[in-house]
Amino acid sequence: MTTIYSPLKNITRIQPKYQKALKKLGLVTVADFLFYFPTRYDDFSKIVSLSSDYLNQNITIEGKIIKTTNRRIFKKRLTLTEIRLVDENDTPLKAVWFNQPFILESFKVNTAIRLSGKLDLDGKIFTMANPSFEKVTREKTNTGCLVPIYRETTGITSKWIRWQIKLLLPYVEQLIDPLPKKLLKKYKLYHLKRAILQIHFPSSEEKLKIAQKRLAFEEMLLVQLRALQIKKEWKNQKSFPLKTPLDLINTFIKDLPFTLTAAQKKANIEILKDLEKTQPMNRLLNGDVGAGKTVLAIIASLQIISAGYQVAIMAPTEILAYQHFENFCQSFKNYNFKIALLTGSNKILNSQKTIQKRDDLLKKIGLGKIDLIVGTHALIQKDVQFKNLAFVVIDEQHRFGVAQRAELQEKTLQLKNKTPQTIPHLLTMTATPIPRTLTIALFGSLNLSVLDELPKNRKPVKTKIISPNKRLAVYNFIRQEINLGHQAFIILPLVKESQSLTNVKAVIEEHQRLATEVFPEFTLGLLHGKLKPKEKEKIMQNFKNNQLQILVSTSVIEVGIDIPNATVMIIENAERFGLAQLHQFRGRVGRGICQSYCFLFSKINSLRLKALEKTNDGFKIAEQDLKLRGPGQFFGTIQSGIPDITMENLTNIKLIKFAQLEATAILKHDPFLKKHLALKDSLQKFSENIHLE
Numbered sequence: 001m002t003t004i005y006s007p008l009k010n011i012t013r014i015q016p017k018y019q020k021a022l023k024k025l026g027l028v029t030v031a032d033f034l035f036y037f038p039t040r041y042d043d044f045s046k047i048v049s050l051s052s053d054y055l056n057q058n059i060t061i062e063g064k065i066i067k068t069t070n071r072r073i074f075k076k077r078l079t080l081t082e083i084r085l086v087d088e089n090d091t092p093l094k095a096v097w098f099n100q101p102f103i104l105e106s107f108k109v110n111t112a113i114r115l116s117g118k119l120d121l122d123g124k125i126f127t128m129a130n131p132s133f134e135k136v137t138r139e140k141t142n143t144g145c146l147v148p149i150y151r152e153t154t155g156i157t158s159k160w161i162r163w164q165i166k167l168l169l170p171y172v173e174q175l176i177d178p179l180p181k182k183l184l185k186k187y188k189l190y191h192l193k194r195a196i197l198q199i200h201f202p203s204s205e206e207k208l209k210i211a212q213k214r215l216a217f218e219e220m221l222l223v224q225l226r227a228l229q230i231k232k233e234w235k236n237q238k239s240f241p242l243k244t245p246l247d248l249i250n251t252f253i254k255d256l257p258f259t260l261t262a263a264q265k266k267a268n269i270e271i272l273k274d275l276e277k278t279q280p281m282n283r284l285l286n287g288d289v290g291a292g293k294t295v296l297a298i299i300a301s302l303q304i305i306s307a308g309y310q311v312a313i314m315a316p317t318e319i320l321a322y323q324h325f326e327n328f329c330q331s332f333k334n335y336n337f338k339i340a341l342l343t344g345s346n347k348i349l350n351s352q353k354t355i356q357k358r359d360d361l362l363k364k365i366g367l368g369k370i371d372l373i374v375g376t377h378a379l380i381q382k383d384v385q386f387k388n389l390a391f392v393v394i395d396e397q398h399r400f401g402v403a404q405r406a407e408l409q410e411k412t413l414q415l416k417n418k419t420p421q422t423i424p425h426l427l428t429m430t431a432t433p434i435p436r437t438l439t440i441a442l443f444g445s446l447n448l449s450v451l452d453e454l455p456k457n458r459k460p461v462k463t464k465i466i467s468p469n470k471r472l473a474v475y476n477f478i479r480q481e482i483n484l485g486h487q488a489f490i491i492l493p494l495v496k497e498s499q500s501l502t503n504v505k506a507v508i509e510e511h512q513r514l515a516t517e518v519f520p521e522f523t524l525g526l527l528h529g530k531l532k533p534k535e536k537e538k539i540m541q542n543f544k545n546n547q548l549q550i551l552v553s554t555s556v557i558e559v560g561i562d563i564p565n566a567t568v569m570i571i572e573n574a575e576r577f578g579l580a581q582l583h584q585f586r587g588r589v590g591r592g593i594c595q596s597y598c599f600l601f602s603k604i605n606s607l608r609l610k611a612l613e614k615t616n617d618g619f620k621i622a623e624q625d626l627k628l629r630g631p632g633q634f635f636g637t638i639q640s641g642i643p644d645i646t647m648e649n650l651t652n653i654k655l656i657k658f659a660q661l662e663a664t665a666i667l668k669h670d671p672f673l674k675k676h677l678a679l680k681d682s683l684q685k686f687s688e689n690i691h692l693e
């Protein structure tokens with residue numbers, strides 16, 4: 001017997017030739033198909049008589065066919081299928097289709113037909129090009145309603161999907177609703193069956209909204225349940241309770257060349273308190289670019305190392321790892337700590353910055369002779385074994401992507417020490433200010449510290465949108481700044497980070513032009529993703545030492561690089577980027593005491609970019625970006641496995657709050673979901689498909 005969990009192979013109507021394409025869309029079982037939701041709808045629900053009132057609108061009309069033809073237009077290599085019909089008032093309409101000669105068979109003179117499409121006028125006669133059509137006697141599926149549009153692939157059209165899903169609909173009867181009845185009632189939600197029916201074939205806009213709300217609520221409830229479970233699992237783990245060495249820490253803070261901001265102080269206490277607990281810390285430090293996150297990781301490391309344990313700092317790029325390495329070495333220069341750098345490019349250094357053999361270093365790490373190790377992904381390779389790792393810091397963790405991040409965290413769990421079941425404390429840091437709603441929705445399992453304040457000595461970066469014909473004026477401005485001893489960035493962002501060769505070629509050419517035609521008197525460096533890590537580091541180092549006055553770079557510059565002497569930045573093609581990302585770029589300047597400037601070159605007079613002129617507050621910009629582009633784009637994690645519906649509703653605070661409330665209540669009374677078996681089942685499937693921290 002075929003059930004909702006049977007493979008689609010069992011449905012004879014779906015021929016074997018479709019199986020491969022279906023699989024590509026992730027459709028294997030009947031249930032997969034029913035849960036394959038439309039991405040949008042064409043609104044053809046307006047059924048009218050022909051009238052010029054409806055010109056250029058999407059409408060549906062019903063009429064009688066009076067003539068049908070197929071014509072070939074040799075010059076254009078086209079076949080044109082044309083039918084003429086008249087509606088109830090005898091008003092004529094001409095409908096045409098291109099290159100689908102076979103559809104002529106669908107049209108019989110003197111029969112009634114329903115057409116949906118955009119109404120146009122050709123001379124005096126109404127026309128429709130490529131309308132959807134259906135016999136009037138048929139149920140409204142492709143015309144005359146809100147018509148669902150699905151993600152398609154070669155050989156699989158939305159029309160075909162519609163037809164299949166309609167025939168599979170009876171299987172919804174087998175669905176058990178995972179949501180408790182009480183909740184359906186309390187929030188006036190549709191039963192799952194009804195929601196599925198309405199999401200595919202909505203009987204009205206209003207009912208569609210209710211169906212979407214219901215499905216989003218379920219997703220969000222699962223997200224929250226999972227987050228709470230992870231939080232609990234995390235709490236059941238053991239870590240290293242290390243008492244804060246108050247004198248040591250206070251002295252260290254006093255000796256810093258600056259005073260901590262109030263936000264830093266607060267976060268610092270939160271972190272150090274976590275380190276005293278027997279449960280492992282799982283904390284996200286969220287602060288704008290330049291808010292001073294690193295120093296907090298340094299202070300926490302002091303607590304760990306002084307207790308005799310090891311620290312691992314992981315950064316997404318070599319440049320950043322190297323910068324942290326230098327930073328930690330510098331900060332601990334008066335302490336007798338052994339610090340090392342481990343990256344993929346065989347650049348393995350010890351505190352004296354001399355190169356070491358990888359094997360030797362690994363041996364030392366295993367013997368506990370290294371206190372603190374900074375690195376890239378290379379740190380989580382199998383052969384890296386610590387003696388007593390008690391603290392892991394993941395910097396710029398947003399760069400790792402949701403899925404990858406989860407993997408990192410799992411790896412962190414594997415970075416187990418000799419003591420069984422004891423895992424290191426974990427601090428993740430991100431410079432993407434994440435709007436409050438999103439943190440609740442996505443990072444519910446983490447504790448959160450927020451640095452919503454920049455150090456006082458910072459002057460906000462002055463930002464201006466520049467149309468490319470004002471280029472020269474900006475180049476002259478850069479010249480002035482450099483003559484004052486400052487440095488400049490020119491960012492040539494690539495749309496995709498794939499850094500294809502043609503892209504890189506364009507960047508190389510632009511660098512050449514700038515170096516020879518615009519700034520022949522200065523030394524320019526070039527940084528792009530196709531360079532070897534060693535070359536990159538050399539260039540960064542030269543820029544840091546002010547041997548290069550201008551750094552031309554692709555988006556590899558994006559993260560965490562700290563060059564206080566750089567005061568000007570140009571970003572080319574700014575309109576192509578999200579506000580949050582531009583704000584990230586901009587954060588490379590304005591890190592010193594002098595006034596800094598950011599020029600956004602943009603051909604398009606984009607209103608969106610104005611937000612950057614107006615504010616330097618990363619949290620505000622993030623909110624704006626989220627509103628404009630939606631959470632999927634905002635996070636750039638379309639592949640993350642977070643369902644579309646959830647993504648859309650990530651900004652719906654009320655929904656998230658209610659889901660959180662109910663998830664907490666459910667787990668409080670029924671921690672193992674013994675009384676919520678359907679929900680438990682859904683949660684199981686959900687957890688397999690999605691990774692949250």
Ligand code: ADP
Nearest residue numbers: 258259260261288289290291292293294295455
């Ligand atoms: P981010 O939060 O972007 O990682 P960093 O930790 O790299 O920022 O800090 C940026 C710069 O600000 C560093 O040079 C750091 O030494 C400095 N800094 C950190 N905290 C303060 C502070 N409270 N006052 C002044 N400068 C600070």
Ligand code: MG
Nearest residue numbers: 293294431560
């Ligand atoms: Mg940083």
